[in-house]
Amino acid sequence: MFRFLLKRLALTLPTFLALMLVTFLMIRLVPGDPIEVRRGERGITPERLEQLRHEMGLDQPVLKQFLDYVWGILNGDFGVSIVSRTPILDEFIKLFPATLELTICAMTFAIALGIPAGVYAATRRGGVADQTLMGLALTGYSMPIFWWGLLLILVMSNTLGLTPVSGRIDLIKYYFQPVTGFMLIDSVLSGQKGAFLDAVRHLILPMIVLGTVPLAVIARMTRSSMLEILGEDYVRTARAKGLSAARVVGVHALRNALIPVVTVIGLQTGTLLAGAVLTETIFSWPGVGKWLIESIGRRDYPALQGGIMLISTMVILVNLAVDLLYGLINPRICHGG
Amino acid sequence: MKKTMFAAALLAATALSGAASAKSLAYCSEGSPENFSPSMNTTGTSLDAARPVYNKLVQFEPGSTTPKPALAESFTISEDGLTITFKLRAGVKFHSGVNGFTPSRDLTADDVIWSFERQWKADHPYAKVSGGAYDYFNDMGMPDSLDSITKTDDLTVVMKLKAPNAPIIANLAMDFATIHSAEYAKFLMDKGTPEQFDQMPVGTGSFQFVDYQKDAVIRYKAFEGWAGKPKVDDLIYAITPDPTARYAKLKANECQVMIAPNPADLEAMGKDPDVNLMSQAGLNIGYLSMNAQKPPFDKPEVRQAIAMAIDRDAILKEVYQGAGQKAKNPIPPTMWSYDEATVDYEYNPEKAKEILKAAGVAEGLATDIWWMPVQRPYNPNAKRIAEMMQSDLAKVGLTATLVSFEWGEYRKRLQAGEHQLGLLGWTGDNGDPDNFFFLAGCDKDGKPAGQNISKWCDPKFNELMLKARSSTDMAERTKIYQEMQKLHHDGVAWLNIAHSTVFEPTRKSVSGYKISPFGAHEFQNVDVAE
Numbered sequence: 001m002f003r004f005l006l007k008r009l010a011l012t013l014p015t016f017l018a019l020m021l022v023t024f025l026m027i028r029l030v031p032g033d034p035i036e037v038r039r040g041e042r043g044i045t046p047e048r049l050e051q052l053r054h055e056m057g058l059d060q061p062v063l064k065q066f067l068d069y070v071w072g073i074l075n076g077d078f079g080v081s082i083v084s085r086t087p088i089l090d091e092f093i094k095l096f097p098a099t100l101e102l103t104i105c106a107m108t109f110a111i112a113l114g115i116p117a118g119v120y121a122a123t124r125r126g127g128v129a130d131q132t133l134m135g136l137a138l139t140g141y142s143m144p145i146f147w148w149g150l151l152l153i154l155v156m157s158n159t160l161g162l163t164p165v166s167g168r169i170d171l172i173k174y175y176f177q178p179v180t181g182f183m184l185i186d187s188v189l190s191g192q193k194g195a196f197l198d199a200v201r202h203l204i205l206p207m208i209v210l211g212t213v214p215l216a217v218i219a220r221m222t223r224s225s226m227l228e229i230l231g232e233d234y235v236r237t238a239r240a241k242g243l244s245a246a247r248v249v250g251v252h253a254l255r256n257a258l259i260p261v262v263t264v265i266g267l268q269t270g271t272l273l274a275g276a277v278l279t280e281t282i283f284s285w286p287g288v289g290k291w292l293i294e295s296i297g298r299r300d301y302p303a304l305q306g307g308i309m310l311i312s313t314m315v316i317l318v319n320l321a322v323d324l325l326y327g328l329i330n331p332r333i334c335h336g337g
Numbered sequence: 338m339k340k341t342m343f344a345a346a347l348l349a350a351t352a353l354s355g356a357a358s359a360k361s362l363a364y365c366s367e368g369s370p371e372n373f374s375p376s377m378n379t380t381g382t383s384l385d386a387a388r389p390v391y392n393k394l395v396q397f398e399p400g401s402t403t404p405k406p407a408l409a410e411s412f413t414i415s416e417d418g419l420t421i422t423f424k425l426r427a428g429v430k431f432h433s434g435v436n437g438f439t440p441s442r443d444l445t446a447d448d449v450i451w452s453f454e455r456q457w458k459a460d461h462p463y464a465k466v467s468g469g470a471y472d473y474f475n476d477m478g479m480p481d482s483l484d485s486i487t488k489t490d491d492l493t494v495v496m497k498l499k500a501p502n503a504p505i506i507a508n509l510a511m512d513f514a515t516i517h518s519a520e521y522a523k524f525l526m527d528k529g530t531p532e533q534f535d536q537m538p539v540g541t542g543s544f545q546f547v548d549y550q551k552d553a554v555i556r557y558k559a560f561e562g563w564a565g566k567p568k569v570d571d572l573i574y575a576i577t578p579d580p581t582a583r584y585a586k587l588k589a590n591e592c593q594v595m596i597a598p599n600p601a602d603l604e605a606m607g608k609d610p611d612v613n614l615m616s617q618a619g620l621n622i623g624y625l626s627m628n629a630q631k632p633p634f635d636k637p638e639v640r641q642a643i644a645m646a647i648d649r650d651a652i653l654k655e656v657y658q659g660a661g662q663k664a665k666n667p668i669p670p671t672m673w674s675y676d677e678a679t680v681d682y683e684y685n686p687e688k689a690k691e692i693l694k695a696a697g698v699a700e701g702l703a704t705d706i707w708w709m710p711v712q713r714p715y716n717p718n719a720k721r722i723a724e725m726m727q728s729d730l731a732k733v734g735l736t737a738t739l740v741s742f743e744w745g746e747y748r749k750r751l752q753a754g755e756h757q758l759g760l761l762g763w764t765g766d767n768g769d770p771d772n773f774f775f776l777a778g779c780d781k782d783g784k785p786a787g788q789n790i791s792k793w794c795d796p797k798f799n800e801l802m803l804k805a806r807s808s809t810d811m812a813e814r815t816k817i818y819q820e821m822q823k824l825h826h827d828g829v830a831w832l833n834i835a836h837s838t839v840f841e842p843t844r845k846s847v848s849g850y851k852i853s854p855f856g857a858h859e860f861q862n863v864d865v866a867e
Binding site: 166 | 361363368369371372379380467468470472475476532535536548550551552553554556571573575576577578579581582585586588589591713742743744745746748749752761762763764787788
């Protein structure tokens with residue numbers, strides 16, 4: 001197990017290096033630099049442009065800039081935002097809990113509905129329930145996030161008045177300092193009456209919007225994986241032994257069917273973080289996705305580089321955790337080497 | 338540790354729960370500020386975030402372009418126009434309790450001098466703090482204008498200029514000229530955290546800074562200072578980047594004032610029983626620059642022919658969709674010195690064709706039209722305008738290709754004069770006509786200044802511009818600017834397209850809100866019915 005872990009960690013090193021290089025170069029290939037972008041109509045004299053580029057270190061050779069950047073990261077220094085002048089790591093740590101909270105809730109929502117839906121559809125293969133559920137899953141999978149978010153706001157918030165439009169909490173009614181950065185926890189800690197329920201209400205729409213695609217993927221994957229397992233000999237044996245249908249499906253079949261589902265969940269985590277960029281913009285959710293979008297607009301190189309590196313690290317770690325989970329779900333998979 | 342944090346959270350909650358019954362106003366803003374020091378910012382979002390906290394020596398009267406005394410009770414300009422003496426208001430208090438700072442004194446001349454010298458003198462202790470790029474101070478030519486800023490006593494500031502400069506009072510009403518607390522600066526420097534100066538602002542304004550959570554919210558509370566107590570107790574900026582979401586929040590009463598509505602929502606807003614859709618002619622101009630250094634556009638008659646070839650009424654109708662006014666002068670009609678007498682070029686493709694023929698422009702001549710890749714207040718859809726112009730030019734025998742670049746790159750290339758025809762525009766900063774005319778100005782050697790992308794240089798126009806700057810007589814300046822509008826029109830320094838209309842939706846419960854001609858958002862006189 002330990003050797004497996006070391007091996008996997010060693011394998012992530014080239015991934016990190018490639019990531020650093022690609023993000024570094026991609027951002028610089030986009031035309032316009034941070035100084036010109038903020039000038040707009042006003043323009044800038046070539047002399048002043050040179051002076052500001054020099055102050056920001058943008059006049060250094062690209063290779064030197066890259067090496068400085070890698071050296072900084074090796075020393076745990078992700079740089080300072082060109083725009084706000086605060087360290088990238090500080091900004092990330094402040095914003096990441098919001099994204100994490102949303103991602104965890106969206107994933108929980110997707111798993112909690114996706115797996116039962118997939119199992120139910122598999123046990124009623126070809127029936128009305130199966131076709132309806134899979135039709136819905138296909139719709140969910142192809143839903144454009146932006147449109148889906150705005151539609152939900154229009155119906156749920158503006159027409160029915162059931163949920164708030166956006167944000168994480170009612171800013172007029174409640175005010176407390178963030179302690180953990182997770183609104184669900186902070187609202188409880190604040191002791192303010194109704195704050196927790198208000199935070200939950202604010203989470204509902206973004207959670208549904210962000211969770212829709214993974215929900216669809218998980219449901220479809222669970223269904224096909226279950227169908228495969230339900231046809232296996234050992235499932236037939238279990239049935240022949242006289243076990244209840246619930247036990248056959250829930251214990252014998254589902255546990256084995258979950259392996260590909262867990263892989264999909266791991267992969268979807270990356271997709272979720274990408275989806276969070278749009279969801280956070282629609283719902284004014286102060287997370288890292290929105291922050292990255294703004295950083296692109298402002299050509300805030302350090303924020304983009306640091307932000308993408310940190311998010312990628314999360315995705316790599318989640319995938320590593322998924323690999324380790326296989327062993328727990330299916331003891332036949334042994335990481336001993 | 339955890340226990341302490343929990344206790345702190347509880348304490349904060351208890352202390353603040355009383356605030357829930359106070360009168361609050363939520364404003365749906367567009368984004369997070371870069372920082373809270375206006376001298377270092379150029380974006381409306383950042384300037385809006387600092388404005389509740391600060392004051393200037395002179396300030397624009399809400400909703401107007403007229404500068405009025407603010408922190409300066411009065412000011413006098415010497416006869417030679419070289420000395421401005423500001424008499425400061427006595428007893429002006431700074432906010433207390435922000436970031437652990439308690440002011441020990443009222444506003445003095447030292448604060449004024451400190452605020453300007455930070456932007457001006459490289460050896461100022463705060464000159465390099467937070468990056469130290471003071472764009473507006475430099476853009477408005479302050480380093481070239483200022484000779485010295487001194488005090489004669491604690492409440493008198495004397496500003497000496499190198500040359501008479503009439504627009505300087507309007508310049509001083511701009512946000513970069515905000516007055517900070519020198520004592521707070523020293524307090525933070527002694528603490529070793531000078532960068533907090535730009536993150537946790539202390540000023541004399543109607544609202545005191547309370548808290549800022551990046552990308553989420555900025556909170557302020559009412560401050561009873563020299564200007565009296567504002568009408569609401571809590572001011573909340575709910576950061577909401579998407580315009581459709583902003584409107585949804587306005588409808589749900591999650592905010593009462595919002596910035597920048599989506600043009601597609603305007604019709605619905607107009608019919609919404611809860612929304613008051615305010616509008617005002619914008620202090621802006623959208624124009625088509627014709628590069629006067631590139632043939633055939635170096636000939637004035639060719640530029641005139643282009644002015645006649647383009648159907649601007651159709652552009653107004655289709656692109657501005659009525660939310661704009663056709664422009665015949667480079668300054669908007671709401672600005673003093675606007676010349677009503679200007680006779681605009683009429684749309685006449687036949688005549689344009691004749692002029693082009695007479696000027697020797699060959700049928701089918703290839704040219705380009707540059708369009709900017711971004712939506713601007715003065716131009717909602719540059720690409721569509723360029724396409725319409727392309728088809729208009731085809732009718733008079735010119736073949737235009739459309740060109741665009743990333744926004745920063747686009748502006749740079751226009752400034753370098755790479756284009757033949759290019760779309761751009763301007764939004765006014767300070768309500769002084771000079772702030773528009775300088776766009777067509779040239780330097781002493783007759784070379785176009787950086788902002789002059791048409792590369793049009795008329796010595797007479799320049800001479801008048803300098804003369805207007807050195808005069809403090811409003812009537813004389815008006816006359817000069819009207820003459821300049823004639824020169825601009827006859828020489829077609831650029832083709833004026835439109836002045837767009839600015840829209841600001843508020844809830845009907847909001848009173849006292851005024852649209853600022855500069856796109857500023859101000860709340861000191863705003864009330865909200867509960």
